[in-house]
Amino acid sequence: MWRRVTARVWGVSLQYFGGPTTYPFGRVSLRGHNRRGVVTVSVAPAAGLADQPARISVWGLMPLQEVTLRALATNEQGSLFDSCAHYQADKQGEVDLSKDASKGGDYVGLEPMGLFWSLSPASMEKPYQRLEPMNVKKEPMKVEMSVHRGYSQPGAIPGEVLARTSVERWFSLPEVxxxxxxxxxxxxxxxxxxxxxxxxxxxxxxxxxxxxxxxxxxxxxxxxxxxxxxxxxxxxxxxxxxxxxxxxxxxxxxxxxxxxxxxxxxxxxxxxxxxxxxxxxxxxxxxxxxxxxxxxxxxxxxxxxxxxxxxxxxxxxxxxxxxxxxxxxxxxxxxxxxxxxxxxxxxxxxxxxxxxxxxxxxxxxxxxxxxxxxxxxxxxxxxxxxxxxxxxxxxxxxxxxxxxxxxxxxxxxxxxxxxxxxxxxxxxxxxxxxxxxxxxxxxxxxxxxxxxx
Structure with missing residues (x-):
């Protein structure tokens, strides 16, 4: 009998009725300019199932630069949900959420999917709402990811936008x-x-x-x-x-x-x-x-x-x-x-x-x-x-x-x-x-x- 579970597995492959399904690893991003050059944020896959992991990464930052990553989504009633986390770039000016730990914000530690599971009603919205889709076949949950200069606290006005991208989280396959x-x-x-x-x-x-x-x-x-x-x-x-x-x-x-x-x-x-x-x-x-x-x-x-x-x-x-x-x-x-x-x-x-x-x-x-x-x-x-x-x-x-x-x-x-x-x-x-x-x-x-x- 399984009493208590602490195992964590991140590399889950999508399987359905015995076969794998792949989604395009597209990168759709708004690139901002840093003193070093162009900053890019990528979420891969750009469109995938909501119960499957995604890889979030940023490059083009200054070495050891401090940034806030932020996620935004809306429910079907139009209420806004957000989450944020603080990261420090490595010496190459890169952040990879599969390897780098958050230093603050809505969660701390190594949480590759933390920006998704920590989405909660924005400060101006009615609290305690749930972000659960009502019409799963009509359209995906759309999440905007953005990178901001410096550390900004949850609910506060974030710093300058350095890069932005969007991701689709589907609750169904088109063929279902x-x-x-x-x-x-x-x-x-x-x-x-x-x-x-x-x-x-x-x-x-x-x-x-x-x-x-x-x-x-x-x-x-x-x-x-x-x-x-x-x-x-x-x-x-x-x-x-x-x-x-x-x-x-x-x-x-x-x-x-x-x-x-x-x-x-x-x-x-x-x-x-x-x-x-x-x-x-x-x-x-x-x-x-x-x-x-x-x-x-x-x-x-x-x-x-x-x-x-x-x-x-x-x-x-x-x-x-x-x-x-x-x-x-x-x-x-x-x-x-x-x-x-x-x-x-x-x-x-x-x-x-x-x-x-x-x-x-x-x-x-x-x-x-x-x-x-x-x-x-x-x-x-x-x-x-x-x-x-x-x-x-x-x-x-x-x-x-x-x-x-x-x-x-x-x-x-x-x-x-x-x-x-x-x-x-x-x-x-x-x-x-x-x-x-x-x-x-x-x-x-x-x-x-x-x-x-």
Whole structure:
């Protein structure tokens, strides 16, 4: 069992359905003039997948010159996100983020992708927004990289621009097909990799914000999975708010995916975050169609809303709002709000995962402040152990918070709740959380390929 992971791997090659994909290593830059000559900044590839690494380098600087590298991006609502880091050129007047450490700014140390994962709302924007794409097929996330003279602090006016370039971060390949799904009562988006297939099938779900969230499903399709992004409330004609759930809805989605001519059986996988992880565990427990479940920051019991399946009902653990604290800057800490799943009075809420025959991958951050996901994973794995099961792995990351997304996703440790409209503390430390995202995403893909092959 994997208890804690600290490994870091930077040289990841892009693979999807068994073959490599290459992107053009273009350099599109605005060159500025230094006393030494022309300064150039390059990001390679200039267009690539959002979960793949890019190499950022600068040349033409003065020997040992101090500069600030800055990244700028906007979300689909037009809000600006930025990040910055301080670097010192070598004796040849060059900076290479794959070899050189940041001396300050939004992060310090050797972080080749730090300018991407440290993107956060600019000082003039509403804080605590998340930089996550809503329309993954329409256009990429466009990031502008610039080099400025001297060290400028986050939020301050940067120095003179010496060079500038732009980069595109795609969440889908052009050849990936997106099919908007309206099959019986099931809603969502199905992403199909290029080629004839058949491909392993995966259902992808997020948490209690509801709606249709596609960026992870589209990335799964680039790695060879037929991925169904499955909303379960607050989308089209689904319930507007989170009510009691009926597992038959998720069963119908699983059966639809297995019937699809591009999907190979005999079983499918499920990936879920938060409430989605809880539902993924339930699907693994009760649905024979599901043979692999990735449970990210989930609970070992049903929470808030009851789960029904036929004559079976699992009531939800209650949230006690009297245990919520609010900081001076208005951030809600709900860490203690959920009732204790280990209280004997709450045993009826527990998901009986010992009945599952498939394989679990639990992914948690040990500094999750949204709820006690690390403890919940321990409860789940201990239950499996007590029943003589070894059908699980646990990835537990020191310093990581709640929302563990694919590699290089901007880290958001406090996020606006899309239902309540208030900032919720997710916990974690930026650098540790970024490392957890990078390592866990590779392990998630490896787990799904192995158990769905």
């Amino acid at each position: 097909r997106k099919i908007r799904l309206k099959e019986g009562v099931v809603r969502g988006s199905l992403f199909l990799p290029p080629g004839d297939g058949p491909f392993p099938g995966v259902i992808d779900m997020f948490g209690d914000e509801g709606g249709l969230i596609e960026f992870r499903s589209s990335l799964l399709a680039t790695h060879g999975f037929a991925a169904l992004s499955l909303p379960y409330f607050n989308f089209e004609d689904l319930p507007k708010v989170m009510e009691d759930f009926h597992l038959e809805y998720f069963e119908e989605a699983a059966r639809f995916l297995l019937r699809h001519p591009k999907v190979k059986g005999p079983g499918i996988g499920v990936v879920g975050t938060g409430k989605g992880a809880e539902l993924a565990s339930s699907m693994m427990t009760f649905l024979p169609e599901v043979v692999a479940a990735v449970c990210i920051s989930g609970c070992s019991s049903i929470t808030a809303s009851a789960l029904h399946y036929g004559k079976l009902t699992l009531p939800g653990l209650c949230f006690n709002m009297s245990r919520v604290s609010i900081s001076e800057n208005g951030v809600f800490d709900i860490y203690e709000a959920l009732d204790d799943p280990m209280d004997p009075a709450n045993s009826c809420c527990r998901i009986p995962i010992e009945k599952a025959d498939g394989h679990f991958l639990f992914v948690v951050g040990e500094d999750d402040r949204n709820w006690k996901s690390s403890s919940y994973a321990e409860i789940a794995t201990e239950c499996l152990r007590q029943h003589g099961k070894d059908n699980y792995k646990l990835l537990s990351y020191l310093g990581a918070g709640h929302r563990i997304n694919p590699s290089f996703s901007p880290v958001c440790l406090i996020a606006l709740d899309r239902v309540l409209g208030v900032p919720i503390l997710g916990g974690g430390e930026h650098r540790a959380h970024a490392h957890a995202q990078e390592h866990s995403w590779g392990k998630i893909l490896e787990f799904l390929h192995f158990h769905l092959r």
